[in-house]
Amino acid sequence: MARIPDDELNRLKSEISVQRLAEAAGIELKRHGADLIGLCPFHDDHEPSLVISPKKNLWHCLGACQTGGSVIDWVMKREGISFRHAVERLRTDVSSLSR
Numbered sequence: 001m002a003r004i005p006d007d008e009l010n011r012l013k014s015e016i017s018v019q020r021l022a023e024a025a026g027i028e029l030k031r032h033g034a035d036l037i038g039l040c041p042f043h044d045d046h047e048p049s050l051v052i053s054p055k056k057n058l059w060h061c062l063g064a065c066q067t068g069g070s071v072i073d074w075v076m077k078r079e080g081i082s083f084r085h086a087v088e089r090l091r092t093d094v095s096s097l098s099r
């Protein structure tokens, strides 16, 4: 299989909004300084531990997950799919999820 070019990965990571992905997943986000916080969808969260930085377009769970990353990491974790599969999914969704 051909390697996915870095410029395409960078394009997906910059064009697709983490915030839009979270909102599409039904997560209510509240502004917290420069960041957005909400309930983490990846563990049983009762205090908002999901932090999204719209400026950097990155997310992080400060609770049980202790993980985070780009939109690609989000889709991999959310759908339980491989990196390549997540990139293909985002490629398809880029128009509806772009910033």
Ligand SMILES: [Zn+2]
Pocket (backbone or CB within 6 Å): 040, 041, 042, 043, 045, 049, 061, 062, 063, 064, 065, 066
């Ligand atoms: Zn979490």
